[in-house]
Amino acid sequence: MVKADKTKEKKEKESKHKQEIQSNEEPDVVEEEEDEARSFEELGLDPRLIRALNKKEISIAEPTPIQRVAIPLILQGKDVVARAKTGSGKTLAYLLPLLQKLLSTADSSRKKLSPSAFILVPSGELCQQVYKEVSSLIDSSKAQLKAVQLTSNMPASDLRNALAGPPDILVSTPSCVAKSLSVGVLKSESINDSLEILVLDEADLLLSFGYEEDLKALTALVPRRCQCLLMSATSSADVDKLKKLVLHNPYVLTLPEVEGVKDEVIPKNVQQFWVSCGDRDKLVHVLALLKLDLVQKKVLIFTNAIDMSFRLKLFLEKFGIKSAVLNAELPQNSRLHILEEFNAGLFDYLIATDDRETKEKEKANEGSLTETRKSKKHAKQKLDSEFGVVRGIDFKNVHTVINYDMPLSAAGYVHRIGRTGRAYSTGASVSLVSPDEMEILEEIKSFLGDDENNESNVISPYPLLTKNAVESLRYRAEDTAKSVTKIAVREARAQDLRNEILNSEKLKAHFEVNPRDLDLLKHDKVLSKKPPAPHLSDVPDYLLDATTKEASKMVKLTRAAMGNNNSARRQGPKRNFRKNKDPLKSFSAEGPRRGRKGGMKREGKDGDDTHKHKKKKNL
Numbered sequence: 098m099v100k101a102d103k104t105k106e107k108k109e110k111e112s113k114h115k116q117e118i119q120s121n122e123e124p125d126v127v128e129e130e131e132d133e134a135r136s137f138e139e140l141g142l143d144p145r146l147i148r149a150l151n152k153k154e155i156s157i158a159e160p161t162p163i164q165r166v167a168i169p170l171i172l173q174g175k176d177v178v179a180r181a182k183t184g185s186g187k188t189l190a191y192l193l194p195l196l197q198k199l200l201s202t203a204d205s206s207r208k209k210l211s212p213s214a215f216i217l218v219p220s221g222e223l224c225q226q227v228y229k230e231v232s233s234l235i236d237s238s239k240a241q242l243k244a245v246q247l248t249s250n251m252p253a254s255d256l257r258n259a260l261a262g263p264p265d266i267l268v269s270t271p272s273c274v275a276k277s278l279s280v281g282v283l284k285s286e287s288i289n290d291s292l293e294i295l296v297l298d299e300a301d302l303l304l305s306f307g308y309e310e311d312l313k314a315l316t317a318l319v320p321r322r323c324q325c326l327l328m329s330a331t332s333s334a335d336v337d338k339l340k341k342l343v344l345h346n347p348y349v350l351t352l353p354e355v356e357g358v359k360d361e362v363i364p365k366n367v368q369q370f371w372v373s374c375g376d377r378d379k380l381v382h383v384l385a386l387l388k389l390d391l392v393q394k395k396v397l398i399f400t401n402a403i404d405m406s407f408r409l410k411l412f413l414e415k416f417g418i419k420s421a422v423l424n425a426e427l428p429q430n431s432r433l434h435i436l437e438e439f440n441a442g443l444f445d446y447l448i449a450t451d452d453r454e455t456k457e458k459e460k461a462n463e464g465s466l467t468e469t470r471k472s473k474k475h476a477k478q479k480l481d482s483e484f485g486v487v488r489g490i491d492f493k494n495v496h497t498v499i500n501y502d503m504p505l506s507a508a509g510y511v512h513r514i515g516r517t518g519r520a521y522s523t524g525a526s527v528s529l530v531s532p533d534e535m536e537i538l539e540e541i542k543s544f545l546g547d548d549e550n551n552e553s554n555v556i557s558p559y560p561l562l563t564k565n566a567v568e569s570l571r572y573r574a575e576d577t578a579k580s581v582t583k584i585a586v587r588e589a590r591a592q593d594l595r596n597e598i599l600n601s602e603k604l605k606a607h608f609e610v611n612p613r614d615l616d617l618l619k620h621d622k623v624l625s626k627k628p629p630a631p632h633l634s635d636v637p638d639y640l641l642d643a644t645t646k647e648a649s650k651m652v653k654l655t656r657a658a659m660g661n662n663n664s665a666r667r668q669g670p671k672r673n674f675r676k677n678k679d680p681l682k683s684f685s686a687e688g689p690r691r692g693r694k695g696g697m698k699r700e701g702k703d704g705d706d707t708h709k710h711k712k713k714k715n716l
C-alpha cells in the first residue's frame with residue numbers, strides 16, 4: 098500500500114513537472130529546470146527580498162510551485178496570466194518580482210508623476226491585505242520604495258495626500274482608481290508616462306464585482322510597454338475577457354496536477370464533506386458539529402443572508418458558543434478588525450455572509466416590480482459593494498469551513514473552501530445540503546470532476562456526524578430555535594450595526610497609533626437580550642452515544658497534537674503530529690471502510706499544518 102502510494106506520488110510528480118508550464122499563446126517554449134527544488138536564490142531573487150521573507154512571522158524559505166514558475170518570467174519582463182489554486186501563494190508570486198524590478202529602477206533620476214506599479218484587487222479587504230504584505234516586504238528589505246492603498250471611502254483630499262510624491266506602488270480597486278481619475282488626483286497623461294507594471298489580482302472576480310467599465314477606462318491609458326500580470330484561482334470567461342483587454346501575448350501558467358485528470362481547483366490538503374439535511378434541520382446539525390466538537394477549530398461558517406447569520410449567532414449563543422459575524426453592512430474598519438482578530442485567534446467561530454451571488458441573481462431578475470426594485474435599491478445603498486470576504490482573504494489557521502447555506506455556483510464554492518488549507522496547512526469543509534440544494538451540489542461535483550480517480554476533488558458524506566448525535570440535541574435545539582424570533586434577529590442586527598459604527602471611528606483612531614492592539618474591541622460579544630440558560634451550555638453525558646464521544650475525543654486529540662489551541666498568539670503547530678491521528682483519516686462511525694467514498698481513505702500528504710521549511714508538492 099505504502100509502495101503503491103509512493104509510485105503514484107512519483108508519477109504525479111513527473112507529470113506535474115511536464116505540465117507545470119503551459120504557455121498556450123506564447124510561441125517560445127519555456128523549459129523548466131530539472132531541479133524543481135529551486136530556491137528563491139536560484140530564481141534570481143534579490144538577497145534583500147530573501148532576507149525579508151526569512152524575517153516574516155512564519156519564515157518563508159522555499160518558493161511554492163506557482164512562485165517557482167512565475168517569478169523568473171516576471172523578472173524577465175513577460176506578461177503573465179497565472180492560474181493556481183486558492184492559497185497557493187499567488188500574491189508573493191507577483192509581489193516579489195514586482196518589488197525587485199522597482200528596486201532596480203529606484204535610483205533612476207527620471208521624475209515620475211504617478212506610481213510605477215498599480216495592483217488592482219476586487220475588494221477593500223483584499224486591498225488592505227495586499228497593502229500590508231507589500232509594506233512589510235518593503236520595511237523588512239529596507240527598500241527605498243513607497244506603497245499606498247486607496248479605498249473608495251477615502252475623501253478626495255486623502256486620495257490626493259496619498260498620491261503626493263508620488264508613491265512607487267498603488268494598491269487599490271478599479272473603482273477607486275476611476276474615482277481618483279475623475280476627481281483629478283490621478284492624471285491620464287502621468288499614468289501613461291509612468292506606469293511600468295499593472296497587476297490584476299483575483300482576476301476571476303474583478304469583472305463579477307462590476308468593475309468592467311472602470312477597467313476598460315484604465316486600460317485605455319496603459320502604455321504598450323507596461324508589463325501586465327493577471328492572477329486568478331479559477332478560469333472563467335471573465336478571465337479570458339480581461340486577458341484580451343490588457344495583456345499582449347502573455348505566458349499562461351496553470352498548475353494542473355495529474356495527467357489526464359481535470360485540473361484540480363481545490364487544494365489537495367483540504368478534505369471536502371457534505372451532510373444531507375432539511376433546511377429546518379440545519380441549526381441542529383451545525384449545533385451538533387460545534388457543540389460536540391466534531392469539527393476542528395477555527396471554524397468559518399458561510400451563510401447566504403445577513404439575517405441568517407444573526408439567527409445562527411443568537412442560536413449558538415444560547416448554547417454558550419460565542420461567534421462574530423461579518424457582512425457587507427458593517428463599516429470597513431470593523432470588518433478589517435474582525436478579520437484581524439479572527440486571524441490572531443481571539444475567537445474561534447466566524448459567521449460570514451457571502452451574499453454577493455444572491456445579489457447578482459436578484460439584480461439579473463430586476464425589473465419585474467417597481468416595489469421590489471425600490472427595496473433592492475435601498476438595500477444596495479446600505480451595503481458596501483467592495484465587500485468580498487470570501488474572495489482572496491488569507492484567513493490564518495481556519496481548519497474548518499462550514500457551508501451553512503450552499504453557494505449558488507461552483508466558483509463560489511471553490512473560493513469559500515479555499516479559505517482553509519492555505520499554503521501548506523490542512524483543512525476540511527462540511528457543506529450542509531438541503532434537498533433544494535442538491536442540484537448545486539451535483540453541479541459543484543461535476544465542476545470538480547468528482548470521480549474515484551481524483552481524490553482531491555471528491556466531496557464525501559461527513560463520517561463524524563451520526564444521526565444519533567443530531568437526535569441527541571434535537572429537542573433542545575428545536576426548543577431554543579423557537580426563541581430566536583424574527584424580531585430578536587432584527588434587533589440583534591441593528592444592535593450589532595450600532596455597536597460597530599460606534600467602534601469604527603474609535604478603531605480608526607486607535608489603530609493608527611496602536612496597530613497591534615487587537616484586544617481593545619472584541620467582536621464576538623453576546624447579542625441576546627436574555628443571558629443564555631446555564632443548563633444549555635453543557636451537553637449531559639447521557640445524551641451522547643459512544644461513537645460520538647469517540648469522534649469528539651479524537652478531534653480534540655488531533656487539535657492538541659497539532660498545537661492548535663487557538664491562543665491569541667499562536668506559536669505554530671507542534672511538529673510531531675501524525676497523520677493517523679487525524680480522525681477524518683482514521684475514524685469511521687460505521688466501522689472500517691474499504692472504499693474511499695466514505696471519506697476515510699483520503700490521505701492528504703500533510704500530517705500537520707507546518708508550512709515552513711518543508712517542501713511539499715501540492716498546494
Ligand SMILES: Nc1ncnc2c1ncn2[C@@H]1O[C@H](COP(=O)(O)OP(=O)(O)OP(=O)(O)O)[C@@H](O)[C@H]1O
Pocket residue numbers: 157158159160161164181182183184185186187188189329330488489490491515519520521708709
Ligand atoms: N513560499 C511559501 N511558503 C510558505 N508559505 C507561503 C509561501 N508563499 C506564500 N505563503 C503563504 O501562503 C498563504 C496563501 O498565500 P496567498 O494569499 O498569496 O494565496 P493565493 O494563491 O493568493 O490564494 P487565493 O486565490 O485564495 O487568493 C499566505 O499566508 C502566504 O503568506
